[in-house]
Structures are given as structure tokens and as C-alpha cells.
Amino acid sequence: MNELLEPFDRMLEALVTPAAVRAVEGGASAVVMWRELAASGFLDALVDEQDGGAGLSLADVQPLIAAVGARAVPLPVGETMVARALLARAGVAIPQGPIVLATSAVSGQIVPCAQVAEHVLVDTGSGLVLTGIGDLSPVATGVYHALAARLVWTGPPVGLALPRPAQGLRPIAAVLRAALISGAAARLTDMAARYANERVQFGKPIGRQQALQQSLAVMAEDMIAVRIASQLGCAGGLDVGATVAAVAKSTASAIAARVANTAHAVHGAIGISEEYDLQLLSRRMHEWRAADGSEGYWNTVLGGARLADPAGTVDWVRAQVPV
Template identity: 60%
Template sequence: MLDTIAAPAAVRAVERGGSADAMWAEVAASGFLDALVGEDAGGAGLPLAVANALWQELGRRAVPLPVGETMIARALLAAAGRPIPDGPVALAVAGQDRRTVVPFGRVAHHVLVESEGRLHLVAAASGDPEATGVTGDLSAVMRWDALPGADAFAAPETGLRALAAVLRAALIAGAADRLVEMTAAYANERIQFGKPIGRQQALQQTMAVMAEDAVAARIASQLGCGGAFPPSLAAAATAKSVAGKAAARIAASAHAVHGAIGISEEHDLQLFTRRLHAWRLADGSESYWNRRLGRLRLASDTGSVDFARAELFPA
């Protein structure tokens, strides 16, 4: 389904301001949007570990819609007994000045906003969305001076950002896997001095490290989604910090191997490397999550191995 509706040409069309309605209709008809909604509310009641596989596929294809965000929002709304709107829903954590960058804000119909421990579902237009100025970026800068309190409900104990973080880690893992494949294919096709550049030992080393980073991001995202919904703070911090660190190196390696052609608008490489950088920063960079994880570790009186076992591999 994703191969059909999210081919690179379709992704570019949405980034340039084209309608995503047909693409969204296919996603909605698939039933995946209610995968995390409890069975008692009409959903599939699937665990995060299953959603992780789908989220990675979204990253592998640079799907230009907040599919994972909508899955999370619908699950939280259903659990709170709130009505679930049609259309794509983005996630946002309001800053102190109520101004924040909302991933996929340009194509969302609604935004689930966390503010002072409460969740508010608002129309995307209410945030006066503005483009970030980055070419092709589907994020939007939004601001809410006041949020409606009538239908607000409690945010998860670990906050909305922890859920968004494990989603970003999965998206990074999927895009990273795609970039490894693209880079290896290009290195085997590009002929220089009479042989494929992939036969050069220096490039082989670069691609080997790139593949290691992609595997690290994948394992970290699986750890982040391996527990309950919502994830623990330690699981979210581990997933996002490891995936975020890998994202920067993978993007740099992909461009190093591709050379000048990789930065051209016509080449598909930039569809994925741009997203790696955006997802790395969204919902907390690795430094933000490393600080959160460090505080958790320092607050524990157990050894590091026991801490990791308890926090990342709960019974």
C-alpha cells in the first residue's frame, strides 16, 4: 500500500503544497490508524512493538503524513473517552511561550497539544501555522495563547513527548535502513577509474559503519516500543538518543558516498536525509534525552547493568 501511495513523486507533490487527501484516504481505509486503540473502543488493541514495524515502514518511504502521530492520538483519545476526529492529527508539546515546531503541522487537520500536564485537541488552524522556511519541510511553527479546557484530559505519566520520541526513533530506523540500501546500490553502480566505487576499501569501511549505525537505530527503536503503552521514560530516552546520534552519521555517510548528485533536488536521497535531520531534532535531541536518562540513572542506587535490565527489559 505504501509503495503505491507514497512513491517519491507523490511525496514531492505533497511537499510542494499538493493535496494529500487521496493518500490519507487510503491510509484511513487500511484500518491501521486504530491499531493502538483498545478493543473495547473498537480498535485492534495491538502493542507498541507491532506498531513499531509499521512506523519503520513509514520512515522507509518518507510518507509525508502524520500516520504514527494519528495512531497515538486516537489511542489516547479513545482511552480518555473523548471523540476521535477524522483526518490527520499531529502531536505538540507547548513551550513556555506557547510557541512550538509541530512535525507535519502543514498537513494536519488537528493537533493534540500537551500543556501543563493536560492534553488538548485543537484544530490545526487555531495555531496560526507558519512554514519553517526549510525547503520541503512539512513542519509548521504554531502558537496557542490559550487552549480550550473543557475537553482537556490528563497526559500520560511520562508525557506526550515520550510517545513522540519512540515514534521518531522508529521513523529514523526505517529511513536509515532505506539509505543503507540506496547507498550500497549506488556504490555498486557508480564506475570510477574502471571499477565500481564500492570496491574501494575506504568506501567499504564507510558503508560498514553506516550499516552498524542503522542496526543500532533499529534495535534502539525496538527497545523503545518493547514495553507498555505509553513507554517508560528510560525506554523513550534510550530509543531517541541512540537513533538521533545515528541519524546524523548515516546522513553524512550517505552524502559522502553519493557525492554531488545526492544533494540535487531530483535525486531521492535528500528526501530521506532531510527527514533524518528533522526527526533527530523533533521531540528532543539526543542531548535532551541523554540528560533525562542520566538523571534517572543517578537517582537509582543499583548498578548500571541492573538499572538497564529493570528499565529497558521489565518483566
Template identity: 55%
Template sequence: MDMSELIDPFARLIEDVCTPAAIRAIEQGDETASLWNAFVESGFLDALVAEDAGGAGLSLSDAAPLIALLGRHAVPLPVADTMIARALLAAAGITAPEGPIAIATGTGAVPFAGVASHILSGAPEAPVLTEAVAEATGVHHDTDAYVAGVDGKALRPIAAVVRALLISGAAGRVMEMTVAYANERVQFGKPIGKQQAVQQQLSLLAEQAVAARIAGAIGARAGLQPALADAAIAKHGASLAAGQVAAIAHAVHGAIGISEEYDLQLLTRRLHGWRLADGSESYWAGILGELRLGDAAKSSAQFICGA
């Protein structure tokens, strides 16, 4: 299949229904049904479900650009989580609900739990589905929420890969917005993007956006049950990039970047949330360290190369 035949319609769907105004409305507590139904009717929620179970049978690597697009447009619903959840539930012979599903892994606030109808926990081979009972974080316009009484630690690797892919999409969009702003904002008679110091920051921003994309691809390569090392590399790299991308973007934009009416903050707030979700870079650095120490027969070079 030509992947553009899959990616282009998904991109058009998101651009049509998930406008900045729609995002702001949902973050302010408006209904989510119309936006969610657009994804349900599109059929993309079953992209990862096996063909014999009625889905498209895509691999996670194939679907990675779709998940990145969700991050790029700061879609305020757990569409990626639901894609993963529906595939795991179908494989386990469990009928998935129509509503949005958030994945809870026991690491702080659960992304999109505040707008989910169900929570997925358990393990990839034994998923557990419960109705969403969540406690708001108290953060202004936050759709994440705390979920108690579930054990989803075994889902942490796949959830971490999803966050890495979302970060990669958002980081790419933030980079584009920042470069455009630097080329348009004139100070002392010339665009600020002509200043050497700003150019240096933009180059670092581009470097980190590419690093996030590579990290997400590493995580997605092994499918719905990624190796722990792949998940750790993906989330560690993407989370590191998320913090730097957001910081540089706001430094270049200045005060306008944090204003509520400017769209940059819709993305950078998500970057910070996804950076922490399902384990921060520090958590996954610890996991990588434990894996390295537990494989003493290999040299560090062999470990890094996966030999």
C-alpha cells in the same frame, strides 16, 4: 497473528500511494486528501485502538514495523502520530477526527504540523485535541511547522519513541540505497564499493542503521506510556544514528545525493528533522544522566541493565 499478514498489506499500500512523486507534490503544497484518504480507508489508523473501541488492539511493539515503514518511505503525513493519537483519544473516551493529527510536545517545530488538521497535546491519560494553527518554518519544502499555545510535554516520551521508529525505517532504506549506489557507481574501472575506504564507511552506515532499529525496539516495548528511560534510550540512540547515517550516505553519493531530483534527500532531510524533533540526542542524554544520578543506590551496571 502472523505479522506478515499485517505488515505486507501496509507495505503495499504505501508503495502504491506514496510514490516519490506524491511526496514531492505534497511538499510543494499540493492537496493531501487523496493520500490521506487511502490511509483512512485502510483501517490502519486504528491499529493501536483497543478492540472494544473498534480498533485492532495491537501493542506498540506489534505496530512498530508499521511505523518504521512510514519512515522508510518518507510518508509526508502524520500517519504514525495519528495512530498514537487515535489510541489515546479512544482510551479517554474522545472521538477522533477523520483528519491527520500531529503531536506537539513543545520542542521546536512539530513534525507534519503544516499538513495536519488537528494537534494533540496534554498527557497520555488526558489528551487535548485542538484545531491545527501552525506557523511555517520557512524551510524549503518543509511540512513541519511551529505550534504555539499548547502544552504537550507529557507526550514527549511517546512522541520520541515514534520519531525513533521513523528514523529506524528511514535509516534502513538509506543504507540500502547507499550500498546499491556504491556497487553501481564505477570510478577508475571498478565500482567505488570495492574501495577499502568506502567499504569502511558502508560498514559504519550498516552499524548505525541496526543501532537505530534496536533503539526503536527498546522504546516500543512498554507500549503507549513508555518508561522515561526507555524513551530516552530510544531517542538518544536513534538521533545519534540519524546524523551519522545521513552524513555517510551523502559522502558516498557525492553531489548527486543532494540534487532535488534524486530520492536520497527525501529521506535524509527527514532524518535530520526527526533527529531534532521531540528532543535531540543531547536533550535525551541529559534525561538519562538525571535518571542515573537520581538512582544512587544502583551501580551503573545495574542501572544500564535495568536491575
């Protein structure tokens, strides 16, 4: 998929600079950035060809969503791709603005990028409802420069209704978060390795220290593990099962904390400074870790599914998580 990923990543590199990310986090409008993304056509990658899209699978766009994570894009790109595909499949008119996913009908849930969204696709438990972001009273979380918001409502969300995927929105959102984490993990691993080779202390690069080399090796292993988990989660398309989502998100959420911690340990004090780009990624990784179920939530789902099936573990894994 290099022929798809390369132009997408080049566009993000030019459009979503660290300065642009900081500006949006500081309250600047993201309208121009969104218009460029929409004009590229990539937002309709998952929409069927007969509906005017590219007809790609979730597995096909996994590298694109990972690239969004690697660039700390301050907009719900993957969420909008999924929402537009579900709306087109249902024959519902697709709005032009950014769309976020509220994966349950419970009021008060925290949704990433809700502060820069125009619409919300809400899973009510029996169907999906597309509603305006203003109708759900978004409240900032108070986390420094976070674009997530707590969505609050008193009655059932009102808006355009469409069919609900068999397992709902949460498994889909979970594998999206895993893909975002995989991209950010790859970027942080590269940043940490480069810094370790450039930072000289006591006459030699700190990357020559055996203890630090061990930390970087484990970091690289985690980065590959979350990439594989994300790919497995996306392999089945938009009909994501709970077990597959549990494998992808529990792995990604656990690794997100370890990779972020190692990256900051390698960089030392400079890593937390506002001027340095590391914190743009590590802050998001912790946000994505908790969004749509942390590793604790998905480990419970995974354990429950395993205990409910009398099959042997190897056979069960092969059946539930096809490669």
C-alpha cells in the same frame, strides 16, 4: 508481523511514491493520500478491539512506523495512530483528519507534519487537549519543502480534554521519531550500498574501495543499532517511560546525522539534487533528529536518571530498559 507489514508496505509503495511526496511538499493536497490510509484501517491499529480497532501494541506497530519513515510519508501516520488510541481510551470522539502531537504547553514549538494536519493533541502538563490546527496559528519554519510548522498560541489551548499519560506525550513522540529514523536509516543504507555497487569509476565499482567499504560497514552497524533502540523504546506500549525514551531517542538522533552524512558522502553531488530521492529521506532524518528532543536533550535526561539511582550500572540498565 510480516503478515501485517507486507500489505502495509505494499500500500505505501503504491500510494506514497517519490513523485507524490514531492507534490505534497510543493503544496498539493494530501487529502486523497490520507483517505486511502484511513480506509485501510491501519490508523486504528493501536485502538482497543472493544473500541473498533485492532488492539495491537506499540511494539507490534513499530515495523509499520519504520516503513512510514522508509517511504518518507508526508503525513503524521504514527502520531495519528497514537492520538486515536488515546482518544478512544478516554471515550472521546475521534476526528477523521491527521493529528500531530505537541509535546509541551510551550508556545513556539516546531511540530513535524503540522502543515498537513487538521488537529493537534497538546500536552498541557496536567492533561491533554485536542484542538484544531488553525487555533494554534501554525507558521512555516522556512526550511525548504519542510512540512513542519511552529505552533504559536497566547492562552491555554482550548478543546476536548482527556487524561494525560503518566509521563506525558514527549516520551511517546520520542520513540515514534526513533522508529521513523530506523526505517529511513535502513532505506538509506540500502540505497548507499546499491549505488556503491553500480557506480563505476576508474574501471571498477566504487564499492570495491576499502575506505568506502569501511564507511558502509559502520553505516550498517548504526542502522541495526537504531532499529534495536527503537524496538526497545516501543516494547512497553503507550506507557513509555522517560528513561526508555531517552535510550531510544538519544541513540536514534545521534545515528540519524551519521547515516545521513555517510549516504551523501557515498553518493556525492547527486545526493543533494532535487531530482534524486536521497534528500527526501535525509532531510526528514535531520528533522526527526531535532523533534521532541535531540540527543543532547535526552542524554541529559538519561544521565540525570542514572546519577539519581545508587544501583550498579548493569543492574540499573536491566531495571530501566527491560528487554
